[in-house]
Amino acid sequence: MAKSKGRGPTLAKDINRKLVYKQIKHERSTSRVGVAKQLQLNKNTVNSIVDELVAAGFVQEFGLQETNTAGRKPVIIRFNAQSKWAIGVQLTSTVMHWVVTDLYANPLDSFSVALASSTPEQVVAALLVGINRLAAQYSPAHCIGICLGIPGLMGAGGSKVIRSSHLGWHDVPILSMLQNKIDISIQLDNSVKLASLGELWHGSGQGLAHFVYAYFGNGVSSGIIIHETIFRGESNAAGELGHMIIDPEGPLCGCGNRGCLEALVSIPALLTRMGRIAEKAISLDWVFAELASGNPQVAAEFEQAGRYIGQALSYVVNLLNPKLIICDGPLMQASAYMFPFIEEELKSRCLWITSDQVTLVRSKLFPLASCIGAAASVIQSWEEGMDSFQSIE
Ligand SMILES: [Zn+2]
Incomplete structure (x- = not known):
């Protein structure tokens, strides 16, 4: 314990600094007195930290707050969400989705880049092009980092990709391939787990402690949020709904x-089955067009798919008793047709007490849930690591 000798006041200030920062960020607009009251902290402590926040650009002062009491009116302080920015990237086998966000993970800019191939070398090259493009538009000094969402299993701590059948990757040390090539901090995570974080920060999961995010595209998987945190399991592999x-x-x-x-x-499984009906190679657009025009064989396939999904989700609902399941991914463009079948299976297979509580919704963030979650993950790591505002400037 000798190492902690003399660290007490500094440690207390580090803790208070994070508390004050988070309180102002949460309130968006408040006053020094308001923060002191909410956190039950000494006014001088709050004043000193807010001074640091103002000097570092995280907080801005705006006029005087209206009050019903006589005496000096407090100065309004506002969180400056655009003082820093984060980059979130979602990698699929054919496309790389990019988003730039403010400190609320609110998208400021987004774009998608088609990939000629998804080899690790090609992905590293595409990442460098994207980062350079953003560096030309935004101030690199204000970028707090980048997170890359990968459709696959990650090593503990997100150090490397253990396996991604969609990308054809096995044991790819993508982070070390990027280090020394870029100046900004980079991290890695499973793209569906990141999407669940995106929904928590910016989508239908906002304000909920527990919910499930389910993705239906070339792969099928889920992200489980418990106590506002991604549930990872023993091997970082929790949520393998597919x-x-x-x-x-x-x-x-x-x-x-x-x-x-x-x-x-x-999607590949559905296209194979429906291709037999059409007796030709078909696309997802063809399938949706046939569904819309009332092709009974295509409609029957979507009903069956909905029932399969409902069956799988019933196991999730019985096990976790979530309030909300957010369905996302390209397949959910047919959610209006599929949801009744999913819900019917859910109701018939779950205990009434769990099925009565759960609501099924389509993601409002499509196709950016994972990117936004990746940016949120960058912000979360950065905010957890902040010890002083000088050191992060
Ligand atoms: Zn399987």
Whole structure:
């Protein structure tokens, strides 16, 4: 314990600094007196920290607050969310989605770049092009970092990609491939877990302690938020919704088992089945157009897919009792048609006490939930690590 000798006042200030920063950020607009009252801190302590925040540009002072009491009116202080910016990136096998956000993970800019291939070398090259493009538009000195969302299993702490069947990657040390090539801090996480964080910060999950985010695209997976935190499990692999076995006699899945949800309702699986109906190679646009025009065979496939999804989600609802399930991904462009079948299966397979509580919604952030979550993850790490405003300037 000797190391902590003399650290007491500094440590207390570090803790108070984070508290004051978070309180002003949460309130958006308040006063020094208001912060002191809310946090039950000494006014001088709050004044000193707010002075630091103003000097560092995180807080701005604006006029006088109207009060009903006589005496000096307090100065309004506002959180300056655009004092720093974060970059969130979502990688798929064909496209890289980018978003630049303020400190609330509110998107300021977004763009998508098609990838000629998804080899690690190609991805590193595309990342460098994107970062340079943003550096030309925004002040690099005010960038707090970048997070890359990958559709695959991450090593503990997000150090490398253990496996991504969608990208064809095995044990790819993508972070070390990028280090020494860029000046900004970079981190890595599973793209669906990041999307659940995006929903918590900026989407339908705002204000909820617990909910589930489910993604339906080329892959199928979920992110589980418990106590406003991503639930990761023992191997950082919690949420593998796509590998719940729904039909043991069903088609072979990439994981080696048969009849996983992903093998039944992923976009490639649906296109293969509906391609047999059409007797030609088809696209997702063709499928949605046929559904809209009332093709009964295509409609039957979507109903079956909805029922498979409802079955898988019923296990999630019985196990976790969430208030909300947010469905996202390209397949959910047909959510208006599929939701009744998903909900019917949910109701019939869950205990009434869990199914009565749960609401199913489509993500409002499509296609940026993962990018926004990636930026939120950068902001979260940066805010947890802040020891003084001088050192982060
Ligand atoms: Zn599987």
